[in-house]
Amino acid sequence: NAGVTQTPKFRILKIGQSMTLQCTQDMNHNYMYWYRQDPGMGLKLIYYSVGAGITDKGEVPNGYNVSRSTTEDFPLRLELAAPSQTSVYFCASTTAAEKLFFGSGTQLSVL
Amino acid sequence: AQRVTQPEKLLSVFKGAPVELKCNYSYSGSPELFWYVQYSRQRLQLLLRHISRESIKGFTADLNKGETSFHLKKPFAQEEDSAMYYCALRDSGSARQLTFGSGTQLTVLP
Numbered sequence: 494n495a496g497v498t499q500t501p502k503f504r505i506l507k508i509g510q511s512m513t514l515q516c517t518q519d520m521n522h523n524y525m526y527w528y529r530q531d532p533g534m535g536l537k538l539i540y541y542s543v544g545a546g547i548t549d550k551g552e553v554p555n556g557y558n559v560s561r562s563t564t565e566d567f568p569l570r571l572e573l574a575a576p577s578q579t580s581v582y583f584c585a586s587t588t589a590a591e592k593l594f595f596g597s598g599t600q601l602s603v604l
Numbered sequence: 605a606q607r608v609t610q611p612e613k614l615l616s617v618f619k620g621a622p623v624e625l626k627c628n629y630s631y632s633g634s635p636e637l638f639w640y641v642q643y644s645r646q647r648l649q650l651l652l653r654h655i656s657r658e659s660i661k662g663f664t665a666d667l668n669k670g671e672t673s674f675h676l677k678k679p680f681a682q683e684e685d686s687a688m689y690y691c692a693l694r695d696s697g698s699a700r701q702l703t704f705g706s707g708t709q710l711t712v713l714p
Binding site for chain 2: 524526528533534535536537538541543549551583585587589592593595596597598
Protein backbone atom coordinates (compact mmCIF):
# COMPACT_ATOMS: atom_id res chain seq x y z
CA ASN A 494 0.00 0.00 0.00
CA ALA A 495 2.05 2.94 -1.25
CA GLY A 496 -0.71 5.57 -0.96
CA VAL A 497 0.69 9.05 -1.72
CA THR A 498 4.41 9.15 -2.47
CA GLN A 499 6.42 12.36 -2.51
CA THR A 500 10.01 12.84 -3.62
CA PRO A 501 12.46 14.15 -2.61
CA LYS A 502 12.16 14.25 1.20
CA PHE A 503 14.69 17.04 1.58
CA ARG A 504 16.21 19.57 -0.78
CA ILE A 505 18.33 22.67 -0.56
CA LEU A 506 18.14 25.14 -3.44
CA LYS A 507 20.02 28.29 -4.23
CA ILE A 508 18.07 31.43 -5.02
CA GLY A 509 17.02 31.40 -8.65
CA GLN A 510 17.29 27.65 -9.15
CA SER A 511 14.31 25.59 -10.23
CA MET A 512 13.07 22.15 -9.25
CA THR A 513 10.11 19.81 -9.44
CA LEU A 514 8.53 18.15 -6.44
CA GLN A 515 7.09 14.83 -7.44
CA CYS A 516 3.81 13.39 -6.17
CA THR A 517 2.16 10.16 -7.20
CA GLN A 518 -0.77 8.21 -5.79
CA ASP A 519 -1.93 4.69 -6.51
CA MET A 520 -5.49 4.94 -5.18
CA ASN A 521 -7.09 6.19 -8.40
CA HIS A 522 -8.12 9.43 -6.68
CA ASN A 523 -9.42 12.21 -8.86
CA TYR A 524 -8.68 15.05 -6.45
CA MET A 525 -5.11 16.04 -5.72
CA TYR A 526 -3.69 19.00 -3.80
CA TRP A 527 -0.44 20.72 -2.95
CA TYR A 528 -0.13 22.44 0.41
CA ARG A 529 2.71 24.26 2.06
CA GLN A 530 3.15 24.21 5.83
CA ASP A 531 4.79 27.14 7.53
CA PRO A 532 5.30 27.39 11.32
CA GLY A 533 2.34 29.09 12.98
CA MET A 534 0.55 29.45 9.65
CA GLY A 535 -1.00 26.04 9.18
CA LEU A 536 -1.39 24.56 5.72
CA LYS A 537 -1.99 26.81 2.74
CA LEU A 538 -3.32 25.46 -0.54
CA ILE A 539 -1.01 26.13 -3.50
CA TYR A 540 -2.70 24.32 -6.38
CA TYR A 541 -5.27 21.60 -6.83
CA SER A 542 -6.65 19.30 -9.48
CA VAL A 543 -10.04 17.63 -9.80
CA GLY A 544 -8.90 15.25 -12.50
CA ALA A 545 -6.38 14.59 -15.23
CA GLY A 546 -5.92 17.64 -17.41
CA ILE A 547 -7.60 20.00 -14.93
CA THR A 548 -5.70 22.22 -12.50
CA ASP A 549 -6.52 25.40 -10.64
CA LYS A 550 -4.92 27.89 -8.28
CA GLY A 551 -5.30 27.74 -4.56
CA GLU A 552 -4.61 30.41 -1.97
CA VAL A 553 -0.86 30.89 -2.57
CA PRO A 554 0.00 29.93 -6.18
CA ASN A 555 2.58 32.61 -7.01
CA GLY A 556 5.98 31.17 -7.92
CA TYR A 557 4.63 27.69 -8.59
CA ASN A 558 3.22 25.68 -11.47
CA VAL A 559 1.58 22.29 -11.74
CA SER A 560 0.47 19.81 -14.35
CA ARG A 561 -1.79 16.77 -14.23
CA SER A 562 -1.25 14.66 -17.33
CA THR A 563 -2.29 11.43 -15.59
CA THR A 564 -4.58 10.54 -12.70
CA GLU A 565 -1.61 9.27 -10.68
CA ASP A 566 0.88 12.14 -10.94
CA PHE A 567 0.69 15.76 -9.82
CA PRO A 568 4.14 17.40 -9.92
CA LEU A 569 4.76 20.86 -8.47
CA ARG A 570 7.27 23.05 -10.26
CA LEU A 571 9.20 25.88 -8.62
CA GLU A 572 10.72 28.34 -11.06
CA LEU A 573 13.28 30.88 -9.82
CA ALA A 574 13.30 29.71 -6.20
CA ALA A 575 13.11 32.42 -3.53
CA PRO A 576 13.77 32.31 0.25
CA SER A 577 10.03 32.83 0.84
CA GLN A 578 9.48 29.37 -0.65
CA THR A 579 11.37 27.72 2.19
CA SER A 580 8.70 25.47 3.66
CA VAL A 581 7.45 21.93 4.04
CA TYR A 582 5.35 20.84 1.08
CA PHE A 583 2.62 18.25 1.28
CA CYS A 584 0.79 16.52 -1.50
CA ALA A 585 -2.62 14.99 -0.78
CA SER A 586 -5.31 13.11 -2.64
CA THR A 587 -8.90 12.03 -2.13
CA THR A 588 -12.15 11.02 -3.74
CA ALA A 589 -15.20 13.27 -3.42
CA ALA A 590 -16.44 11.73 -0.20
CA GLU A 591 -13.27 10.49 1.46
CA LYS A 592 -10.71 11.88 3.86
CA LEU A 593 -7.47 13.37 2.56
CA PHE A 594 -4.50 11.05 2.23
CA PHE A 595 -1.23 12.90 2.69
CA GLY A 596 2.28 12.25 1.48
CA SER A 597 5.20 12.32 3.91
CA GLY A 598 6.25 15.81 2.88
CA THR A 599 9.21 17.54 1.25
CA GLN A 600 11.32 19.88 3.35
CA LEU A 601 12.69 22.59 1.08
CA SER A 602 15.22 25.25 1.99
CA VAL A 603 16.08 28.09 -0.38
CA LEU A 604 19.34 29.83 0.54
CA ALA B 605 -14.62 33.25 2.11
CA GLN B 606 -14.32 30.37 4.49
CA ARG B 607 -11.99 30.66 7.45
CA VAL B 608 -10.85 28.39 10.26
CA THR B 609 -9.40 29.83 13.45
CA GLN B 610 -7.45 27.96 16.09
CA PRO B 611 -6.64 30.55 18.75
CA GLU B 612 -4.02 28.54 20.63
CA LYS B 613 -0.69 27.87 18.95
CA LEU B 614 0.62 25.95 21.95
CA LEU B 615 -1.22 24.04 24.65
CA SER B 616 0.29 22.09 27.51
CA VAL B 617 -1.58 19.87 29.94
CA PHE B 618 -0.58 17.24 32.46
CA LYS B 619 -1.24 13.56 31.88
CA GLY B 620 -4.72 12.64 33.08
CA ALA B 621 -6.04 16.19 32.82
CA PRO B 622 -8.86 17.15 30.45
CA VAL B 623 -7.89 18.84 27.22
CA GLU B 624 -9.85 21.04 24.83
CA LEU B 625 -8.47 22.35 21.55
CA LYS B 626 -10.52 25.21 20.22
CA CYS B 627 -11.67 25.67 16.63
CA ASN B 628 -13.99 28.32 15.22
CA TYR B 629 -15.04 28.66 11.63
CA SER B 630 -16.79 31.01 9.26
CA TYR B 631 -18.58 29.59 6.24
CA SER B 632 -21.71 30.63 4.41
CA GLY B 633 -22.91 27.11 3.60
CA SER B 634 -23.41 23.95 5.58
CA PRO B 635 -19.98 23.09 7.02
CA GLU B 636 -18.18 19.79 6.87
CA LEU B 637 -15.54 19.82 9.59
CA PHE B 638 -12.57 17.65 10.44
CA TRP B 639 -9.71 17.29 12.87
CA TYR B 640 -6.38 16.16 11.43
CA VAL B 641 -3.39 15.20 13.56
CA GLN B 642 0.33 15.05 12.87
CA TYR B 643 2.40 13.02 15.31
CA SER B 644 6.15 13.52 15.38
CA ARG B 645 7.77 12.17 12.21
CA GLN B 646 4.46 10.91 10.85
CA ARG B 647 2.14 12.01 8.08
CA LEU B 648 -0.89 14.16 8.61
CA GLN B 649 -3.85 11.89 9.17
CA LEU B 650 -7.53 12.22 9.83
CA LEU B 651 -8.51 12.04 13.50
CA LEU B 652 -12.23 12.50 13.19
CA ARG B 653 -14.98 14.18 11.16
CA HIS B 654 -18.14 15.73 12.47
CA ILE B 655 -20.52 13.73 10.29
CA SER B 656 -19.30 10.48 11.82
CA ARG B 657 -20.06 11.53 15.40
CA GLU B 658 -17.43 9.07 16.54
CA SER B 659 -14.85 8.97 19.30
CA ILE B 660 -11.32 8.26 18.15
CA LYS B 661 -8.53 7.63 20.67
CA GLY B 662 -10.85 9.08 23.32
CA PHE B 663 -11.31 12.36 21.43
CA THR B 664 -14.69 13.81 20.54
CA ALA B 665 -15.75 16.97 18.76
CA ASP B 666 -19.22 18.46 18.53
CA LEU B 667 -20.28 20.86 15.85
CA ASN B 668 -21.99 23.89 17.38
CA LYS B 669 -23.55 25.84 14.54
CA GLY B 670 -24.78 28.58 16.84
CA GLU B 671 -21.27 29.34 18.09
CA THR B 672 -19.65 28.24 14.79
CA SER B 673 -17.28 26.02 16.75
CA PHE B 674 -15.89 22.50 16.50
CA HIS B 675 -13.77 22.10 19.62
CA LEU B 676 -11.82 18.88 20.17
CA LYS B 677 -12.04 17.36 23.63
CA LYS B 678 -10.60 14.50 25.61
CA PRO B 679 -11.39 13.90 29.29
CA PHE B 680 -8.03 12.35 30.24
CA ALA B 681 -4.99 13.30 28.18
CA GLN B 682 -2.20 10.79 27.55
CA GLU B 683 1.44 11.47 26.70
CA GLU B 684 0.96 9.84 23.29
CA ASP B 685 -1.60 12.54 22.45
CA SER B 686 1.24 15.04 22.08
CA ALA B 687 1.06 16.20 18.46
CA MET B 688 0.08 19.03 16.15
CA TYR B 689 -3.68 19.23 15.66
CA TYR B 690 -5.35 20.95 12.72
CA CYS B 691 -9.00 21.82 12.39
CA ALA B 692 -10.21 21.87 8.79
CA LEU B 693 -13.34 22.82 6.85
CA ARG B 694 -14.24 21.22 3.55
CA ASP B 695 -15.60 23.20 0.64
CA SER B 696 -18.96 21.95 -0.59
CA GLY B 697 -18.05 23.02 -4.11
CA SER B 698 -16.69 20.87 -6.90
CA ALA B 699 -13.05 21.13 -5.80
CA ARG B 700 -13.72 19.65 -2.35
CA GLN B 701 -10.91 21.76 -0.92
CA LEU B 702 -9.95 21.70 2.72
CA THR B 703 -9.18 24.95 4.49
CA PHE B 704 -6.96 24.40 7.51
CA GLY B 705 -6.55 26.35 10.70
CA SER B 706 -3.09 27.38 11.83
CA GLY B 707 -2.78 24.39 14.14
CA THR B 708 -2.33 23.78 17.87
CA GLN B 709 0.74 22.02 19.20
CA LEU B 710 -0.43 19.92 22.15
CA THR B 711 2.09 18.75 24.70
CA VAL B 712 1.00 16.33 27.40
CA LEU B 713 3.40 16.47 30.33
CA PRO B 714 4.12 13.44 32.53
